[in-house]
Amino acid sequence: MINKVVGDLAAAMAGIQSDASIMISGFSNAGVPTTLVRALGAMNLTGLTLIMNAARRIDECDASLFNDRRVDHVITTAFRGPEAAPANFEQQWKRGELSLEILPQGTFAERIRAGGAGIPAFFSPTAVGTSLVEGREQRDFNGQTYVLEEALTADFALLRAQKADRHGNLFFRGTQANFGSAMATAARTTIVEVAEISETGLRPEEIHLPGIYVQRVLQAPRQDQIA
Amino acid sequence: MSTPPLSTPPLGTPLTRNQMAWRAAQDLADGAYVNLGLGMPVLAANYAPAEREIFYHSENGILGVGPVALPGQGDPELVDAGSQLVTLRDGASVFDSVASFAMIRGGHLDITILGAFQVAANGDLANWDALSAEKGPLIGGAMDLSMGAKAVHIIMRHTTREGEARLVTACSYPLTVRGRVNRVYTDLAVLDIEQGQLVVREIIPGLRHDELAAVTDAPLTFAADCRELIAPDLDGGI
Numbered sequence: 001m002i003n004k005v006v007g008d009l010a011a012a013m014a015g016i017q018s019d020a021s022i023m024i025s026g027f028s029n030a031g032v033p034t035t036l037v038r039a040l041g042a043m044n045l046t047g048l049t050l051i052m053n054a055a056r057r058i059d060e061c062d063a064s065l066f067n068d069r070r071v072d073h074v075i076t077t078a079f080r081g082p083e084a085a086p087a088n089f090e091q092q093w094k095r096g097e098l099s100l101e102i103l104p105q106g107t108f109a110e111r112i113r114a115g116g117a118g119i120p121a122f123f124s125p126t127a128v129g130t131s132l133v134e135g136r137e138q139r140d141f142n143g144q145t146y147v148l149e150e151a152l153t154a155d156f157a158l159l160r161a162q163k164a165d166r167h168g169n170l171f172f173r174g175t176q177a178n179f180g181s182a183m184a185t186a187a188r189t190t191i192v193e194v195a196e197i198s199e200t201g202l203r204p205e206e207i208h209l210p211g212i213y214v215q216r217v218l219q220a221p222r223q224d225q226i227a
Numbered sequence: 228m229s230t231p232p233l234s235t236p237p238l239g240t241p242l243t244r245n246q247m248a249w250r251a252a253q254d255l256a257d258g259a260y261v262n263l264g265l266g267m268p269v270l271a272a273n274y275a276p277a278e279r280e281i282f283y284h285s286e287n288g289i290l291g292v293g294p295v296a297l298p299g300q301g302d303p304e305l306v307d308a309g310s311q312l313v314t315l316r317d318g319a320s321v322f323d324s325v326a327s328f329a330m331i332r333g334g335h336l337d338i339t340i341l342g343a344f345q346v347a348a349n350g351d352l353a354n355w356d357a358l359s360a361e362k363g364p365l366i367g368g369a370m371d372l373s374m375g376a377k378a379v380h381i382i383m384r385h386t387t388r389e390g391e392a393r394l395v396t397a398c399s400y401p402l403t404v405r406g407r408v409n410r411v412y413t414d415l416a417v418l419d420i421e422q423g424q425l426v427v428r429e430i431i432p433g434l435r436h437d438e439l440a441a442v443t444d445a446p447l448t449f450a451a452d453c454r455e456l457i458a459p460d461l462d463g464g465i
Contacts, residue, residue, distance in 0.1 A: 106328030106371030174305030
């Protein structure tokens with residue numbers, strides 16, 4: 001019998017090791033897996049690659065993640081703290097302690113989608129003619145220039161959704177889905193925290209992400225982002 | 228909202244932030260699908276004529292953003308791209324970021340209104356990297372929006388705080404997109420970009436053409452029917 005619901009955080013986070021690549025969902029305060037991110041920070045791993053829309057949100061969730069060289073590489077669309085003074089993660093980047101790949105948000109989303117869909121690369125019009133894609137492979141189609149973008153995958157994806165069932169089927173509330181539904185397809189192990197577990201199972205028509213993409217589900221109340 | 232009476236500020240008074248947003252909002256057509264960038268652009272939603280039905284897109288996954296939620300009534304899992312707790316209008320839908328950017332990149336949005344550091348006369352836009360010595364970079368959705376939307380409108384002050392021109396022959400800041408800006412609303416004028424030329428459509432009363440040219444770092448063409456740029460008093464008297 002399939003049962004993807006795990007009983008505690010340790011079971012949810014099992015197997016995440018140093019040097020892992022980890023996708024983290026969330027846009028602003030919606031869909032941020034706060035409980036899982038804090039657990040990740042407490043694991044004292046090093047050499048992590050984090051793939052997330054905005055570094056600030058994850059830093060607000062657990063500032064310790066950016067301490068002690070835990071994060072080695074970041075792939076993101078926004079690497080800026082909220083204050084005029086540089087945030088811890090900005091200082092680390094300026095000091096050369098972590099490397100950064102900054103992407104347009106649509107390219108970020110589509111590279112993850114491609115990673116989960118068996119598409120190794122695609123041509124995009126976004127960022128053509130900017131410093132971001134200088135020296136990269138480009139090609140013209142119908143008179144317009146496009147740049148080659150490669151798929152993104154990861155060892156783990158951490159998500160938050162509203163509801164799940166034992167099969168790992170997910171229902172998102174409001175704007176919770178954001179990058180999470182694509183990240184779940186592009187990661188080898190997807191771990192989801194949810195507000196509710198449906199004992200009777202989600203109705204097929206209300207499933208936003210089929211359980212085939214989800215390996216573990218943990219029930220966890222929504223926590224405020226800023227501890 | 229109802230339109231307040233036209234203001235009568237001293238001649239040559241630049242528009243306020245709200246007035247620039249108001250002017251940009253007057254060009255949003257009935258039935259338009261529109262994405263508003265952070266800062267001044269989002270203010271435009273307050274000033275679109277009430278009789279027009281406009282769908283606001285938020286790149287985190289909403290088509291049909293409604294008013295900001297009343298205090299205590301918002302859902303923290305329902306936010307717009309500016310992190311505000313919002314409501315959904317009649318006919319709204321929510322979706323994931325992949326679908327949202329397919330909508331953007333696929334050319335389905337009618338207009339995006341964005342802020343900018345600089346706009347060049349050839350339609351180049353620079354609005355993502357301020358070349359700060361201390362702060363990290365932030366691209367967000369601006370490169371996709373400016374490449375994908377059918378029309379790209381910019382709201383920005385005509386000059387920097389130090390008085391340097393923001394409308395230039397060639398951008399010195401890193402580019403967001405090449406050649407995609409159609410229209411610029413500043414605190415002094417409304418300009419269209421046509422065949423690599425800045426064409427002044429409206430100018431504030433009391434500002435001479437040579438005075439506008441002196442704070443612009445690219446040649447200006449004044450439209451034959453160039454009008455006065457007049458906005459209502461939106462800031463409780465000046």
